[in-house]
Amino acid sequence: MKRKTVGGVLIPMLLIGIGLFFWCSRPGVFQLNAEGATFLPLKTASFEHPSADPQMVKGYLVAINTEDRTLDIIGHEPAEAKFRVKIQPATRLIYLHRTGGWLVKFEDLRPDFYVEASIDSTGTAREIVLRAPQKQPVFLGEVICQPSFPLAGLKVSPDGKRIALLGEGYDHGLSYLNEEGKTVIIGQTLSRSLSWSPDGQHLAFVKQEEVRGKDEKLCVFSFANGLVRVIKTTRSTPQQVNGFSYVAWSPDGRTIAYGDWTGLPYSEGYTQQIALISPDGGTEKPVATDFVDTSMLNWSPDGCYLLINEVLSPEMTDALIKQIEVATREVTDLTSLAKPGDLFPSYSPDGALIAFLRKDGVADTIWLMDRRGQCRRQVAREAGRIYGLCWVDASHIVYCNQDSRELIGVNLLTGQKRWLTSGLEPNVVGRTLYYLDRPANDGEQHIYKLKLEDF
Template sequence: MFSSLAGLSCVLSAALMTSSPLAPVDWSRDGRWIAYTLVDSPDAPALPPGWLLAPSGSEAGPTSSSVIAGSQKTFRVWATRVKGPDSVLIEESKQPLSSPTWGADGRTLVYGRFVSSQPDSPSSQRGRYEVVVQSGLDQKRVVVVQPDLELEAAARSSIPFLGPTLSADGRRLAVPRPGPDAGVWVVHLDEDRATRAIDEARMPAWSPDGHRLAYLKSKPGPDGEPVVSVHLLNPAGTADRVLSIEASLTASFLTWGLDGQSLLMIANPRRGPFRNTQVDLVRVGLDTGQTSPVSTLEAVAPTNAPRRFRGPTTLAGAEKSPAVRVGLALDGEQEQAVCLVDTEGQDQVVKWGNLHTQNTFKRFHPLDAGLQIGSPAVAPDGRSLVFRVEDGGAGLVALLDLNSEEVTLVAPDAGARIRWLDRLAACAVTLLQTWLPSPDADGAGVRATVLPLLAELGGVHPRQFRLKRLAKFASGLVHEPGDPVPASGTGRDGLAEFRLLFAYLNQDYTAAERHLGAIEATTTDPHARLRWLCLRAQILLSEGEVDRARGMIAYIDRETQPQALSIEDVPSGFQIESVANPQNAWAKHLAQKATQGALVRGRNGQVDPQAGLDGQTAEMGGWDVDRMPNLPFAPNPGVEQGLVPLQPDELGVPPQIRIPGLIEPPAPGLQPPARMPRFAPPPGGIEPGRLPPQPPAAGLRALQLEIEQ
């Protein structure tokens, strides 16, 4: 089985799901190298200018968007060593380059390129399509496949998603033809020319012996659904044999079986035995053209059916077939498979399992559910997976160890590095904005920046771990080996905002303050400087420098007081009112979070056992008996007094505060308040495994009186 065929991806749908295509990645035969194409595109950034400030921010400084948008679209073909940081630039061009394919020797790369004769034309361009056979950095052989070809802008943009398929003997190529009219060129490298063009052909696959070429054609059927036909071509002759014409097959995946006498394809989703939507891998025999099931790739239950047994008793009216999208990759032995499963209404997952035993080893997402991945390709040994992450272009490349789930983000140049950070930061910002809405009712412009307070990030929440995981992935990109550590006040290199975001999410506030200083030094907008000052106050609060933070907050509050007035015509005459300033709303919020009671509650539940709720030592007489009792469901005025809110299941005792005498003897110098009961263990203790003796009913009143005293 060729490694170039093992990494083919497929897209299928039960209810026609649409998704952005991603370019394929090819493994070398020895599994040491991967080859791929990257596209630097001005349409790639996911974050707008000034993304770190709140949506109402006025600064549009140089962020990831402006860094990439300043350059034209650039195409690069790379080869990267899997076990190490080595990457080799094969070719760079302003004209489209296709995805590369490794030769049988593992040292030759083959790819296509479009050479325009009118490069300044933005729409339709005429030029030639070439195939490059590169066996060294300075050893190239060019074969002109089509000397006169006219392509629209959309057709030129699709070239990176195409890649030639090389036969086992390395003498023949099947080159997908770009453009709206799909097709395949059959190229003989010995003759340096295209010997045949097959119209409407797609998904070409060479047989293991290299003498036969299989491909697919798709045409609309009577009911509008596509009908796929499987074709077989003998390059030595002119016969084009039709193996099968079935509406149950998809035109998205085709590869040869190891026996050389069958083809593997994916069938359309169908109803399974338990009313599931079932996606199967099938085998098409060359002799009969009949299909036979090989393995079930995915089985999705009806979305509206109960999660328990879904058998014949399930109501037909309560069922709904979910839309499914599956990307498939096989190892060299065609025994293990990795599926990228997209189900309507669910997060995308990676399913790794055995095709023969139907055993699923793992089911997980290698990065984050907010990142769309595709184009999986399994290494020949079945231990590693390479996949792409959608970035608005051909896709970013990442490596995954299937056993340890360790992910390596591949960034061979500065452009890929910035696009990785752009996608990770966009995912983190989306999590923050959906998880932590505006604290006030004034709309989305209340927050000074997208970064929350430490108290909002505390606690145990799944999204908290997702943010930490994204920051972990970004840590190797924001500080590459050999990069100088930026000092406060230095110029910005396009990464300062990313460094600030991920340092803050990692709760590395010393580094966050340093990166914030680098941003502030280049900010000239006074409104933006006030917003950055709000973030500095947040950092100081997180570091425990409360006095400095309170001084900054007071200054921000004074500077953001309402300065505009509105005149309204009311029945009693004209009425003048001040117009609220959204920045002042966040300053008020920071001032409330800087109070002593709020700081105590925001320290991840860490309260000094020697301190009371107001920060004073809890000595005898230090308790304010007139203070509102700290009860479950206490009204809001209790919060203003600095009380720790209680949960109903906490029996009226805050978990962070130990009441002396409740479990342990009181500490020296610390006495409980007069009204607080103290409970002593029963005399003689309790035997393990036995309940304490229950008091008689008549003695309950006496016990209650004793407690009240």
């Protein structure tokens, strides 16, 4: 990395003689690039003087090198566990040392990229993004479909051969995109909570009535004969939002897990249960009961456990992560916060880890923990709302920043973040990312697919 030298060794000597004791810790430069961070002793750093009246900034200082797009964090080794710097659009801090501390001014650079990074006490980059912010969205990959009706969401089959299409509202129902790229209608009634069978030959879904208090049906569509079979019926009350909650097909394909109400009148209090049923119908088998409300239902890869969210408030700001052992019906609370707020848990492909979303009122963060609810660590943080968390493999995840409409990838081994594309509704099958380019109320939609081979 090329550096401008001002004052030879004079400025480093002044920094050592005057400024270092201001923080009483080892000074230096964290030099960041896409591979990580390197700590350099202060004597190797050089500085550029400000050209206008600077302002005092306490703590850590940042400078961007526009030639090789590296990031320098100037200061001392952080005493706290972690700090975060974000520059958007690109600016640089021009800095020098005077008696009493650092003096800093901001100067605009070419607005062609921004830097986001965080560093722990060892000088290791936990998060780093070096990318060009776009005035207009940039959709990468291949367009595979332009739907003829507005979509609320999509769900790709495990083999990637078909894509289930959820229409927006009650007018467009449920369809699928076949291998030839043609759209086939399954039903005109509003549907939700889609779950594919492991072999991709069947699709479970909830058929929802527009009027509350009517029957809701848990259905299975067979691609072999094109028929819809109702395997369970329940009823929503005018006070209850839905009769069924989430639906999830087991990894061995033999059972479907779902949540529904116990049937108590709303005025007397009601609870929700998690039950299993055969894809052919028959008698349900409850595996856990007495939940306030549930959202999200996820099987472990070995089929031995179920993850759920027990929702304690309609806004979903208070939610508990619970794990159900199917064989014993034992329920374990994995939530650690005094005020619960952990959402959308899902197992890694090898079943060793659980990823989940945490909302603290300031930012959305993604966390990992093991199957016992221990060894928690944060792996991503966004100022916008995070949605659509997907596992690529045991060491990579993809998620959507819903506010900026961007899809972000995270390497869980290095902690590095990577911008993938603009888009919404991420689905990952193998190493292919499927997504929508825009919401239904924002013009013509397209479905894209993007290879993640180099991710």
